[in-house]
Amino acid sequence: MNFIIGYHTTQFGELWEKSLFDLVEEAINGVLKQTSLSSRQIDAVFFGNMLAGVLENNLHSPSKVSEILKVNIPIFRAEAACASGGAAFNLAKTYLDSNSNKNVLVVGAEKMTDYSPEETITGLSAASSGEEQEAGLTFPGLYAMMANFYLEKYHFTEENLAYVSVKNHYHGSLNDKAHFRKKISVEDVLKSPYVAYPLKVLDSSPISDGASALILTNRHDLIKKQRNLVSVLASEVATDTISLKERKKFDEILATKIAGDAAFKKAKINRRDIKVAEVHDCFSIAEILAMEDLGFWEKGEGGNRIKELLTMCENGGNLIVNTSGGLKAAGHPVGATGIKQIGEIFLQLTGQAEKRQVNNVRYGLAHNVGGSGGTAVVTILSI
């Protein structure tokens, strides 16, 4: 069995004074300090990053991480668009499954605000197909198509979507590390300008800088000593076509369904056992699809369920979602996101989630998506 024994994240936001590898170093130092480990006690590193090549001509990050840590261990970069962090975590778990008595560092980071919005958006569109790029379809455009399809098919309106952002901004207001810590109302969302109809600015996650790091271990001596110990019951990856037009359905993310079903099967628990989840809300519609595709809600009922706001932490529903603020309010430094999601569940399970702590949590789930659903990673954790 593999355990998470520590998590550290930098502030998420517009961090003008910090470079990508400043952030990586800060996250690594934070998690090493927290677990009282030195870099010499790390056996392998998995690094999640999407855009450093495209934005700053910076590839071969395993070697850069070696330079930071001053070690010569195996280090790997995972890239699966916005699921890069989740993919790195999955590879780290696989590494531990095949190597006994090891410590693994998983770190995800992205530096996105040093460039013009056009450059960053062009970089992000690298996660879609060549045809979609040529057609000028950005990610807001792709998710807007899914949102239009969903709203029309199930007879919802933009107001239904808005509740996702209201909830996640409320959670963000409770998280010191969040990019946005301001509560917003349904009216605020509805009044915000359109990005791609029906999605508006306040339906959309921001462009953020940040880095997050976790330590995973299967070392018996460490497991005995640690106060904060969270076991990894499942980490499952599924993929799907990169082009939306190649998909059979537009109101579901098939990769999420497949990875979710596989994760629950592996973890041998039920949906209702999960009390906290971080799901991939790059746009408001994405959280609704995720909740349905993960089997928490029936297909087509998400538009109503979100309006009840029972997934908001002060309302005390059975399942609280995106206590970190989600991508929407905590921010979305792409490579860091999948690690931060798992880290937030770690905080909840170990009673360290401060103002946003959910009570009596035994199981949690993290769900990370790449592109418009071409990759999904679902992780289930327990104390």
Add this chain to the structure above:
Amino acid sequence: MNFIIGYHTTQFGELWEKSLFDLVEEAINGVLKQTSLSSRQIDAVFFGNMLAGVLENNLHSPSKVSEILKVNIPIFRAEAACASGGAAFNLAKTYLDSNSNKNVLVVGAEKMTDYSPEETITGLSAASSGEEQEAGLTFPGLYAMMANFYLEKYHFTEENLAYVSVKNHYHGSLNDKAHFRKKISVEDVLKSPYVAYPLKVLDSSPISDGASALILTNRHDLIKKQRNLVSVLASEVATDTISLKERKKFDEILATKIAGDAAFKKAKINRRDIKVAEVHDCFSIAEILAMEDLGFWEKGEGGNRIKELLTMCENGGNLIVNTSGGLKAAGHPVGATGIKQIGEIFLQLTGQAEKRQVNNVRYGLAHNVGGSGGTAVVTILSI
């Protein structure tokens, strides 16, 4: 134990009529056909690619591979500069070590010739540190510094280096898939124009397109049925600083030493058991350093040893090196290189290396380097 049961590579060269994913598809279809497997029988894919993001704004390749294969399985992209292929193979082996009864596809590819040389060279320099990029140090420049240091310290000349290229071009002349199939002389090398003193055009591997694919398995039913069965005794990864100036020594690649030592320890064989090796000869000096750092030659004797040409297949030495033609003559489509190296050893071990077949081969080694030595992957195979 994990086994390689099939290998297919596309032609390496300037393949103007083919896109990156045309090449990927060709390599995948080739290896599936050869092993009589359908895409439905593949449980996971590991894809090595360096430059698609930088050169063609093409990230999230796991999802594109899912689209090609029409499956929803776990697919990962590995990027470690020129060691991307080796890293993908290593991750695939780890996956099999932790999952029984699975088939894994490993594919590496690069499309490099659709761009201006300046664009491609800028992309390649992404594998070096930010400082080196700012200083205008390209990879020929970095390896030239190592070559100058080596030649001066051990009293060799450019002529010594030239024999690497003579040998590898001879081997390339025997390999239908090689980018260059023309024999060259020491004089040809010495007369070729300087790229970065003391390295000349004919000391340098070319910019190539190509894709290579392998199937790894630990399925008992398949292992019994296969005619061509090569076992993976070891695959070891080590890293080092990305900046040359942070290194203690300039006449060795430390990551190669560490990965090589670990691989021989894991494989429980001696250096002299290896009869064929593919080593990373991005520049002539790199092959000499590799032979020394892997422990085949003493440090500082490589300049003399290469002149004996005992590592050339017609001369019948104890160890024949780079029968594929190496990066120099077979070509260097970056993401494919690490897979092609392992594939060449597979061909040698299964008696399929045609005109360049070495006799009585039981063990072989492949050595893949990223950047100027920031990553090294050493793989040992046996029949």
